[in-house]
Amino acid sequence: IVIPMEFFDLPNMVLLSVAEWVTIFFWSVDIAFSFITGIYRKGVLVMEPKVVAMAYLRSWFSMDLLLVSFDWLAMATANQQADQMDEDAYRVVWALRLLRLFRIVRLGKMSRTAMNMKEAMHSWATSVQYSIFMNIFLLMLMLHMISCGWWAFGHTWGNADGWSVKYEIEGISLLYSYTTCLHWAISQLGVSSSDIEATNSTERIYSIVVAMVSLVTFSTMVSSMTSMMGTWYAEKEEERKQFNALQRYLKHYTISPGLSQRITHFLQHAASQRKATVSDLHVPLLELLSKPLRGELQLEKFCQSMKENAFLYALLHCDNVTVLDVMRSLATNAISTLILGGKDVVFRFAMEATASYLPVEGSFSYWQENKPEVKKCEGWAAEMCLWTEWFYVGDLVADTVSSAFVLDVEAFCDRIAGSRVTQKLAVAYANEYVQALHTEDCWTDLWSMDKLPEVQDLFRGRGQEPQLIFNSFARAGTPGVSGSGRFGRGGSGVLGRGGRLSTFTRGVVPLAD
Numbered sequence: 001i002v003i004p005m006e007f008f009d010l011p012n013m014v015l016l017s018v019a020e021w022v023t024i025f026f027w028s029v030d031i032a033f034s035f036i037t038g039i040y041r042k043g044v045l046v047m048e049p050k051v052v053a054m055a056y057l058r059s060w061f062s063m064d065l066l067l068v069s070f071d072w073l074a075m076a077t078a079n080q081q082a083d084q085m086d087e088d089a090y091r092v093v094w095a096l097r098l099l100r101l102f103r104i105v106r107l108g109k110m111s112r113t114a115m116n117m118k119e120a121m122h123s124w125a126t127s128v129q130y131s132i133f134m135n136i137f138l139l140m141l142m143l144h145m146i147s148c149g150w151w152a153f154g155h156t157w158g159n160a161d162g163w164s165v166k167y168e169i170e171g172i173s174l175l176y177s178y179t180t181c182l183h184w185a186i187s188q189l190g191v192s193s194s195d196i197e198a199t200n201s202t203e204r205i206y207s208i209v210v211a212m213v214s215l216v217t218f219s220t221m222v223s224s225m226t227s228m229m230g231t232w233y234a235e236k237e238e239e240r241k242q243f244n245a246l247q248r249y250l251k252h253y254t255i256s257p258g259l260s261q262r263i264t265h266f267l268q269h270a271a272s273q274r275k276a277t278v279s280d281l282h283v284p285l286l287e288l289l290s291k292p293l294r295g296e297l298q299l300e301k302f303c304q305s306m307k308e309n310a311f312l313y314a315l316l317h318c319d320n321v322t323v324l325d326v327m328r329s330l331a332t333n334a335i336s337t338l339i340l341g342g343k344d345v346v347f348r349f350a351m352e353a354t355a356s357y358l359p360v361e362g363s364f365s366y367w368q369e370n371k372p373e374v375k376k377c378e379g380w381a382a383e384m385c386l387w388t389e390w391f392y393v394g395d396l397v398a399d400t401v402s403s404a405f406v407l408d409v410e411a412f413c414d415r416i417a418g419s420r421v422t423q424k425l426a427v428a429y430a431n432e433y434v435q436a437l438h439t440e441d442c443w444t445d446l447w448s449m450d451k452l453p454e455v456q457d458l459f460r461g462r463g464q465e466p467q468l469i470f471n472s473f474a475r476a477g478t479p480g481v482s483g484s485g486r487f488g489r490g491g492s493g494v495l496g497r498g499g500r501l502s503t504f505t506r507g508v509v510p511l512a513d
Contacts, residue, residue: 005148005178024071031064128232135221142217146188146210147181153206163199188214239271266341269401295328302331305358305405309380310452311429315422318455320466326415326422334411340398346381347392347445353385355406362402366446368394375446382445384437385409387430394445421466428468429453 034056038047046052117130154162164170169177180196187194188210198204246267250260289297306312306327315323338357340346346357349369357380364377377396384390386409416426436449455466 020075024068024075027064027071028068031061031068034060034064128228131228132225135225139218139221142213143182143185146185146214147178149206150181150184150203150210151177153203162203163196166199167196185210189218190214243267262341262343266401269341270339292328295325295332298331298335299324299328302335302405305335305360306331308358309356309383309407310449311386311426314453314455314468315425318466320421320455322419322421323425323455323466326419329418330412330415334408334415336406336408337403338406339403340401342398342400344398346396346398346404348395349392351392353382353390353392353409353445355408356383356386357381357396358405358407360403360405363399364396364402364404365399366394366396366444368444377446379446379448380407383448384433384445386412387433388437392445393443396445425455425466425468 035053036049037052037056038045039052039055040046151164154164164177169180183192184194184196186192188207198207243264246264250263255263286294286297303316307316312327312330315327318324337360338346340362346364347353357377359377359381364381365374366377366381367374371394381396382390382392386407417423432451432453433449436451437443437447440447453468455468
């Protein structure tokens with residue numbers, strides 16, 4: 001932005017000088033770092049120094065070196081005033097200013113950064129707004145460059161001998177000169193008019209080039225913004241029609257105001273969540289992933305939530321390849337997301353437990369019969385159903401529109417029992433878990449064992465299978481583990497039924513082993 005303005009003979013300012021030096025140093029250092037910055041080839045990250053250096057030498061190195069050289073030459077002559085230089089020296093300075101305009105090609109290196117910023121936006125609406133903003137910004141940047149170029153071609157080799165003299169712009173303030181050039185640049189887009197015209201062949205050629213570039217660039221940008229705005233408005237209109245149809249439906253069947261309000265609020269939240277987040281179903285490209293890579297993706301997706309479970313936390317910190325394969329399968333096939341409205345029931349007392357739940361968003365309340373205390377559920381609820389047959393001993397209800405991860409019992413057991421290593425670890429943990437559960441005087445679905453398991457795999461699976469050991473105290477530094485919270489105790493006086501401990505082996509390895 002500042003470099004093209006140098007054609008206007010800007011006054012010396014400390015801020016501009018500092019910004020100029022910082023910019024030159026940045027791009028100079030960038031050349032060195034580009035030789036050691038990894039590249040992607042066929043979707044694989046390449047960090048080999050020789051390959052990276054050769055790729056940079058064949059791509060951006062020549063242009064970067066040329067532009068940085070122009071910058072340093074321009075800085076070497078920056079302190080000389082125009083009235084202190086002869087005509088030939090001033091022409092050299094003017095030519096360097098013109099050559100520095102080629103720095104605009106560096107915008108190509110920044111395009112990936114802009115794309116990464118767009119990809120980081122989870123909301124589709126925000127992404128559209130960002131794209132529109134970037135189009136407007138690029139349009140204004142183009143007009144800025146054209147404006148400064150128009151002033152430069154009116155002062156060929158530093159001499160005021162063009163349109164600025166004919167239209168008596170010389171000697172007027174910098175602001176007026178720049179805005180006059182900007183007005184002329186905007187008029188080339190066909191959206192305004194200007195009395196200023198070219199007065200010589202050089203200016204005429206520049207005007208023709210600008211007109212051709214503006215015709216292509218402006219029409220492309222307008223078409224892009226119109227398409228994005230049209231898509232955005234169409235989606236908003238479709239959403240409005242759907243909610244209008246919902247209101248007519250609720251009124252037609254005389255649904256009570258309370259339930260109508262709950263349904264409307266839930267659907268509004270669900271619609272906003274669908275825009276803000278991207279599920280696997282909305283990314284068809286994921287179908288092209290290989291099965292192992294998709295398993296790694298799902299494990300990374302649910303990793304933090306799985307760490308809230310003590311047993312899964314221990315498995316995630318095990319370097320055994322077989323265990324990690326099971327964890328990937330578990331994340332892919334056993335965990336799903338459940339969205340609930342306000343006052344929706346997750347489970348009720350005496351229902352057979354078929355899943356364990358982890359709150360992700362919103363608020364969940366848990367209470368038991370004859371227990372006045374209402375507890376907030378913050379960790380995995382009903383974990384015991386993973387280790388023994390269990391009937392819920394309380395009620396879990398969503399306070400507001402909320403979401404939770406669901407760990408299905410059958411899918412969990414099938415995946416864990418699919419490997420002899422993880423099966424034996426699970427049997428050991430289930431034994432310890434159920435024994436600890438039977439020592440409790442009062443049971444609750446929010447209970448979790450105080451002992452923390454750890455997988456001991458000294459031989460990394462070679463010659464000896466991993467073993468499960470227990471610590472009876474909370475380890476410092478373990479995420480989510482403390483004397484309370486997800487490892488806190490609760491109370492209830494209801495008896496649950498046991499049995500999954502013996503059936504967990506699925507007939508592959510008897511419990512006695």
